[in-house]
Amino acid sequence: MSPDSPSSGGAITRDEVAHLARLARLAVTDDELGVFAGQLDVILGAVARVGEVAADDIPPTSHSVPLENVFRPDERRPSLTQEQALSGAPAAEGGRFRVPQILGEEQ
Amino acid sequence: MSAPTLVDFDDVVDRYDPMLGLEVHVELSTNTKMFCGCPTEFGAEPNTQVCPTCLGLPGSLPVVNRTAVESAIRIGLALNCDIAPWGRFARKNYFYPDMPKNFQTSQYDEPIAVNGHLDVTLEDGTVVRVEIERAHMEEDTGKSLHVGGATGRIHGAEYSLLDYNRAGVPLIEIVTKMIPDTGARAPEVARAYVTALRDLIRSLGVSDVRMDQGSMRCDVNLSLSPRGSGILGTRSETKNVNSLRSVERAVRYEMSRHAGVLDAGDKVVQETRHFQEDTASTRSGRIKETSEDYRYFPEPDLVPIAPSAEWVEELRGTLPELPWERRARIQREWGLSDAELRDLVNAEALDLVAATVDAGAPSGDARSWWVSYLSQQANTRGVVLDALPITPAQLARVIELVTSGELNNKLARQVVDGVLEGEGEPDEVVAKRGLAVVSDDGALIAAVDEALAAQPDVAEKIRGGKVAAAGAIVGAVMKATKGQADAKRVRELIIERCGA
Numbered sequence: 001m002s003p004d005s006p007s008s009g010g011a012i013t014r015d016e017v018a019h020l021a022r023l024a025r026l027a028v029t030d031d032e033l034g035v036f037a038g039q040l041d042v043i044l045g046a047v048a049r050v051g052e053v054a055a056d057d058i059p060p061t062s063h064s065v066p067l068e069n070v071f072r073p074d075e076r077r078p079s080l081t082q083e084q085a086l087s088g089a090p091a092a093e094g095g096r097f098r099v100p101q102i103l104g105e106e107q
Numbered sequence: 108m109s110a111p112t113l114v115d116f117d118d119v120v121d122r123y124d125p126m127l128g129l130e131v132h133v134e135l136s137t138n139t140k141m142f143c144g145c146p147t148e149f150g151a152e153p154n155t156q157v158c159p160t161c162l163g164l165p166g167s168l169p170v171v172n173r174t175a176v177e178s179a180i181r182i183g184l185a186l187n188c189d190i191a192p193w194g195r196f197a198r199k200n201y202f203y204p205d206m207p208k209n210f211q212t213s214q215y216d217e218p219i220a221v222n223g224h225l226d227v228t229l230e231d232g233t234v235v236r237v238e239i240e241r242a243h244m245e246e247d248t249g250k251s252l253h254v255g256g257a258t259g260r261i262h263g264a265e266y267s268l269l270d271y272n273r274a275g276v277p278l279i280e281i282v283t284k285m286i287p288d289t290g291a292r293a294p295e296v297a298r299a300y301v302t303a304l305r306d307l308i309r310s311l312g313v314s315d316v317r318m319d320q321g322s323m324r325c326d327v328n329l330s331l332s333p334r335g336s337g338i339l340g341t342r343s344e345t346k347n348v349n350s351l352r353s354v355e356r357a358v359r360y361e362m363s364r365h366a367g368v369l370d371a372g373d374k375v376v377q378e379t380r381h382f383q384e385d386t387a388s389t390r391s392g393r394i395k396e397t398s399e400d401y402r403y404f405p406e407p408d409l410v411p412i413a414p415s416a417e418w419v420e421e422l423r424g425t426l427p428e429l430p431w432e433r434r435a436r437i438q439r440e441w442g443l444s445d446a447e448l449r450d451l452v453n454a455e456a457l458d459l460v461a462a463t464v465d466a467g468a469p470s471g472d473a474r475s476w477w478v479s480y481l482s483q484q485a486n487t488r489g490v491v492l493d494a495l496p497i498t499p500a501q502l503a504r505v506i507e508l509v510t511s512g513e514l515n516n517k518l519a520r521q522v523v524d525g526v527l528e529g530e531g532e533p534d535e536v537v538a539k540r541g542l543a544v545v546s547d548d549g550a551l552i553a554a555v556d557e558a559l560a561a562q563p564d565v566a567e568k569i570r571g572g573k574v575a576a577a578g579a580i581v582g583a584v585m586k587a588t589k590g591q592a593d594a595k596r597v598r599e600l601i602i603e604r605c606g607a
Contacts, residue, residue: 023400070170080162094268095154097269100267
């Protein structure tokens with residue numbers, strides 16, 4: 001898994017914070033960009049210290065529990081009813097979840 | 108936006124080399140979803156096949172469907188891939204309401220199957236080896252319905268409605284390596300590859316691979332490089348390509364469009380495009396996010412998948428006869444030439460003929476019906492052959508009636524027409540339309556005598572030993588009996604009556 005942290009070696013920039021905020025759909029003010037950049041730097045610095053002790057012969061930990069191949073059989077379990085499924089939705093219509101206009105972000 | 112400049116296809120391939128890549132998504136036909144026990148039925152009432160896990164509700168945990176993993180491994184093996192001994196799922200993060208979790212659980216850099224190939228036969232028999240980069244497991248998204256706006260499409264919609272029945276259905280994504288050196292045959296290679304992949308997966312019984320129902324979907328990646336330069340161009344990714352014919356047309360269109368952009372000295376934009384079925388063109392979707400923007404990371408709620416060598420070999424043992432093995436066997440058993448086999452395959456008739464043979468018909472008769480008369484009927488109706496409303500068993504019955512002499516070929520076609528018109532089983536059509544062959548010799552002899560009397564010169568020739576001349580009399584008798592006579596029996600009677 002390729003690391004997702006910003007390029008190592010430099011402090012995280014306001015631009016990078018703005019980019020991440022946009023991806024996460026968070027409204028971040030100009031002042032906050034600077035605050036978060038500083039805070040994220042501290043966090044990344046702390047995490048980076050792990051790299052100082054992880055030698056090449058230590059494989060990355062993928063999970064806190066040493067388990068593999070946990071499967072379930074391909075057998076049906078009861079689903080929710082439509083009413084139950086929609087009960088927590090702010091808006092619904094015709095048995096479907098209703099969401100605000102999506103702005104040209106087709107997947 | 109102004110219409111793109113399209114370069115004539117022949118001109119494109121004179122000056123550019125196409126680089127083709129295909130990503131095919133296959134929805135598995137498991138009983139339940141990838142990570143929860145919800146059913147996967149197509150067409151259920153909205154949001155009735157959902158649970159806390161596939162709705163991404165707090166506190167829920169995914170558990171991997173064993174059958175889905177087995178299907179993925181079997182697909183990988185059938186594609187000659189290596190099966191990864193260890194791999195994890197990852198979260199692909201994005202904000203779009205088709206996934207209620209705000210991420211899709213997928214495999215990122217640790218796919219379950221890598222480095223395979225599929226040999227693809229083109230219509231003229233040329234074999235192209237398509238290298239497979241990877242096949243990985245992921246989950247399908249929900250279905251969006253855009254409401255408001257003029258077109259019902261996403262642009263201009265006032266709001267959207269979401270049905271999550273499909274969210275979490277197991278998907279296998281199969282990605283080719285770049286397919287080089289296809290030149291003018293790029294559209295044909297693309298189509299032939301998707302066809303071969305469909306046939307392969309169908310033979311494994313792991314998906315119904317219906318492009319029209321979305322259980323098989325294709326994305327076409329295409330770029331051009333100046334002829335012989337080896338310089339990779341920027342690619343576009345065309346989605347929404349939902350039929351075999353569209354695969355071919357999408358490649359052709361994108362080649363012409365890319366050439367138009369490059370000829371004008373512009374840069375091709377790396378983007379997602381959507382294929383438009385009605386105009387056989389593509390329109391721009393979004394500018395593609397880079398994979399970093401998806402912020403992939405290992406899925407913490409799932410443990411790694413580590414298929415043992417024993418398990419993989421056990422699954423290899425469950426592989427059925429694969430399409431190319433089956434074709435070779437059928438060719439041998441039916442004594443077909445390469446060209447005859449190709450005609451059957453190209454007409455999409457092989458399975459239908461085989462099923463008709465299984466229902467008791469001789470292969471020659473079954474072949475001739477499907478490839479000629481029924482193919483014509485399918486063409487006339489504008490449907491694919493296996494969508495014709497006649498089953499192999501019904502056709503086998505018609506062939507049986509011909510073999511037993513109860514029908515001649517002309518009548519048999521009328522019986523088939525009746526079945527196609529929904530008039531019932533072949534025997535019912537025979538009864539309702541009164542199509543049985545006239546086998547009463549008395550009635551036939553009267554007609555033969557009448558025809559001989561009407562053409563005395565011909566009758567004289569036959570009496571003189573020119574048996575070949577009987578054809579004209581057979582024709583007259585068939586006409587008199589409105590085609591409901593057994594021509595072979597009529598010929599026998601003519602010769603008998605002439606004492607020849």
